Amino acid sequence: MQDLIDKLVKKNIPFSEKGKVANYIPELDKANKNSLGIYITTLDGKNYHSGDYKTKFTIQSISKIVSLMLAILDNGEKYVFSKVGMEPTGDPFNSIRKLETSNTKKPYNPMINAGAIAIASMIKGKDARDKFQRLLDFFKKVSEDDTLDVNYKIYCGESETGNRNRAMGYFLKSEGIIEGNVEEALDVYFKQCSIEVTTETLAKIGLFLARNGKTSSGEQLITPRIAVIVKTLMITCGMYDSSGEIAVKVGVPSKSGVGGGILSVVPGRMGIGIYGPSLDSKGNSIAGINLLEDLSEQLNLSIF
CATH class of the missing domain: 3.40.710.10 (DD-peptidase/beta-lactamase superfamily)
Structure with a gap:
């Protein structure tokens, strides 16, 4: 080998x-x-x-598989997939197009950015910091690596340049897909991508x-x-x-x-x-x- x-x-x-x-x-x-x-x-x-x-x-984006696991643990399979679909899009991962043109208005799947932002909004916690800490602790358990942490330079870059992701987040909020605070969901998402x-x-x-x-x-x-x-x-x-x-x-x-x-x-x-x-x-x-x-x-x- x-x-x-x-x-x-x-x-x-x-x-x-x-x-x-x-x-x-x-x-x-x-x-x-x-x-x-x-x-x-x-x-x-x-x-x-x-x-x-x-x-x-x-x-x-590899973080999306771990946040999906925790979101299902927190909310159950039925709730998660009432907000996010299970189908491939055939579009780029950061495309907005099908959010507005599809009948359901929900993201096609949890692996595209819109779906992952919706998933991030489902992580339980009292605020964005608490939600992300729970997600990071879960990452550490899944990977069996207690040293995992955020690269804060990348996180700041993600946040500063993430206007398309913000647009998706607020569209999802307007359609009732995101039920909590949009900025909290985006902060969790930007940080999880920066691990x-x-x-x-x-x-x-x-x-x-x-x-x-x-x-x-x-x-x-x-x-x-x-x-x-x-x-x-x-x-x-x-x-x-x-x-x-x-x-x-x-x-x-x-x-x-x-x-x-x-x-x-x-x-x-x-x-x-x-x-x-x-x-x-x-x-x-x-x-x-x-x-x-x-x-x-x-x-x-x-x-x-």
Whole structure:
């Protein structure tokens, strides 16, 4: 396995030249375009890593899978999906268009920005600070990493440049999708996207889902039903508007973020974390996707 991932990382680094590092959030553009790293952790306790696997980066949209878990724990599946749909959009992750043109007015799924802002509004707590602290504590339990924290430079950049997200938040409030304070929901959302992680963090969250919601000590943090919901939405919606293509080519639940991360779950087998900040036109790590495709082919990972 170690020889294989060393070889595949080396093979796929050149794809980074074909993409661009995200620059619409201050600080993200400081990433090394040619970085590529991977961390794999398996159910039987083995760990493999290669490339720039120790590099820290912000989790961005990958955080949406963890906030969804907590929102369902806090409110129940029925309430959550009365406010947010389960369907892919075919649109960019930050698109506003279908919010107004769809019959229901609710976001199509929790993996796009509008859906994730609605989900953030459902996290319980007395104020934005309390809500985010609960979410961060939950992140630490799921990833089994007590050192997780926010990159405050990125958070400030998210907040300062997040006008499209604010527009979505207030539209959702006007339609009754968000019932609480919009600014609190946005603050939780901006902070969750700014949590700093490594490929190991992502791999451990992937392993948590591969175990159907159990930690390494055997604690059942979420029900198997919630784990199934999250993994299914990752397959159908997790890689933005490339989700269908990646489901065909890779075939495992995956979620990407514009910080360059990809988290993948191989149910019953392993969690995978990848970092490659050079993005394709859809916002996915271009070298990371190619690395994931090669890995899936070599190890026969597809669940289909």
